[in-house]
Amino acid sequence: MQRPITPTSRARAPLAAAFAAVSLVATASAASLPKVASINLCADQHVLALADPEQILTVSWLAADAEESLLAHEAQRHTLNYGTAEEILKLAPDVVLAGTYTSPFTRTMLRRLGFNVVELEPEASIADIERNVRIVADVVGQPARGERLVVELREGVRALEARRPARRVGAVIVRPGGFTVGADSLADELLRLAGLANVAAERGLDRWGSLSMEALLRSAPDLIVLTGYRASQPSLANAVLEHPALESLGATHRTVTVHTALWACGLPRSIEAASVLQQAVLE
Amino acid sequence: MTLAAADVEVRYETRTAVRRTTISLEPGELVALVGPNGAGKSTLLRALAGLVAHAGTVTWCGHALARLDGRTRARTVAYLPQNPPVHWPLASRELVALGRLPHRPYAAQETPADVSAVTVAMRQTDTLEFAARSVSRLSVGERARVLLARALAVEAPVLLADEPIAMLDPYHQLDVMGTLRSYTAGRDTERKRLVVVVLHDLGLAARFCDRVLLMDDGAVVGDGPPEETLAPAAIRAHYRVEPFIARHDGEPSIVPWRSLRGPGEG
């Protein structure tokens, strides 16, 4: 970014030279920023948040879907890929971002073709979010931006911690299909950050077990957290969320809906889920 | 060259199907294997073919059949089971050609000898006219003749056939018995052949066969020319029927006339 220069006749030549020098440096550093391709939804969103738009060659098609991604609007500006090596090969990125569960065939093929493939582990905690943000920021050559996001994340965490309710509030997360969330997961940490107790975790469920309707009723939670996902499309999974037992509970208990896209991937914005939960309790 | 069974016995868990049997059969003989139901005829035949586990030994020309390798044994003894299944609807000619498998080394094409054997076998069984027709389109009798042609096509010195004429009309029953007769004589080759055929028609057995083995309850109870083995007393004792025996054109005609009931029956 150039600052406006007011040329006086005497200063024109050196200023012009300085101008040229600055713009040369600027374009040189822009040219040295790596071109990035991403074939994993969570990696996509990190990349969209951290890289300059010119750096992004492609993100996966899921990133452009508002039901999956918080940055769907931004993603639609870029070429979308479907996760095959041939697509990536044609775009010739400097680095490819993937998840550890992206098709092993595609990851191996890309490495075989000589690409630098960086894999992100799924985020299971806020610390994981920070780690992945730093990794991606480093990879796309924007460390300063990464640090800024981490700082904002920590400020948000501190704010939430400060506003925790005094009394114990038990909550249960109900995901489509009747699943809940146990301890050792991102959603659990966000729940606790909001100051709630995860009733399902207290029953010893690890990561993604099922919670029967009966167990849910007996656990007598103060807050029922419903996870929204494609609510307009009929599905067996979503039908669980309309179970009469849940509805009757809803009459006597407080419920709140958090959209899947907030915490399916661990992103700095994921703490908004915690603040939604906290709002629901503090009212 | 003898097909000899020495002390052959076939025992199943619950019963003995064939009791200790020792017989000796020579090429040139058309042997009828007769007896009431359950006598063990099919089992004895299968033992001679090496298809059922048995005590004792079966030898051909002094060599134990069990010790021969598969292909040699297959070229020596041809076997036609009773009412065999046909799993794929091959053309009749192709089915008969399966009989040449023991003669063909792996992946070899058909030789002129194979072609001629198949043609002769089909002519002998009067099946040439539907050589190209699928077996699934044949009547039961036509199919039975094609299956017999398959066994004849092996051109083995020993042919063991289990009720090959049961499904045939009278014309073809007579025709096939005549074919088997000439098969034992060895057609245009010097070699004679042995044919053992399980039959229920005593009349045909008596007229066409040189030798009759009568079995009852797992044992061979009669062995000799038809007049002896199929004497009225033997028929009464083992078949429990009263035969009507006549002669026509110098040949015997045996017709089961009346079933006999024992003292405690009927």
Next chain:
Amino acid sequence: MSATERSGGSTALAAGLGLLALLAAAGSLVIGRDGGGPTFGFGGPELAETIVREIRLPRTLLALLVGGTLGLCGAALQGLLRNPLAEPGLLGASSGAAFGAVVMFYFGFAGASSLLLPLGAVAGSLLALAVLYALAGRRGDFLTIVLAGIAINALAAALTSLALNFAPSPYAALEILFWMLGSLADRSLAHVYLALPLMVPGWLLVVAAARGLDALTLGEDTARSLGFDPKRTQALVIGGTALAVGAAVAVTGVVGFIGLVVPHLLRGAVGQHPSRLLLPSFLGGALLATLADIAIRLLPPGPELKLGVVTALLGAPFFLHLVMRSSARDGSAP
């Protein structure tokens, strides 16, 4: 029609199918993901050459090899079991291989190297075979074998579901499920080199059983009287199938219907001979798999359709049509 004319006919059939398979393979090298793409890049730009050599060539080769394996083993199994409804999946080779691969996913091995996945699948296929022999025993008749295969399929499916239930994460479960649908996407030449040493011996074992299959047309007794041991024929076909199909599933996941439909289509053209059906079924299977894979690439852009899905979509209605036509025609049971 004499026998030489008939076998000449099936040679012509094999030649025709072989030619078509080669043409399909050539097309497969040319057609890209979005329906177009670099044409024969040999000598062309470096990118095109890389795409063809590293991505499309293995994919084409695998389509031919896997399709051929499934066609060949399907024909052999139908001949062995004397039933046109038999196919490689029946023995449990496919589901055993799938389970072996799932175990690799479950323990996270698949992430380390995409070659561990196929090795796990081959181990699973051979394990299924070992269990089959243990169940059916050395004296097993064909019905026992079929029942044992059904039991193994059920067991493998149950164990796979169990593994999915306890998968480390929903992402792993999804990856497993998608893998099981069958796909050739992004397979490399390394997978071809992995599968071939197992496939080729498998093919040879199966082909060695050819004449025994012909003899079995008239049942076990007649087959034995013709000098063929049905147990040996059985061992050759089952062993060969387990090896070859296990290797195929290891690399591509579960691809169905080719082993069922291709022999069925070609049987009439070879005069119903089980032995003459083997080579045409190999070539026909190779052709069908390649065409199915090309069809996938001609679809509009989107997440790639799985190969197993396409073969099922093509195969199932066609098979239904065959069944209805044959039962309407003369009522003779297959």
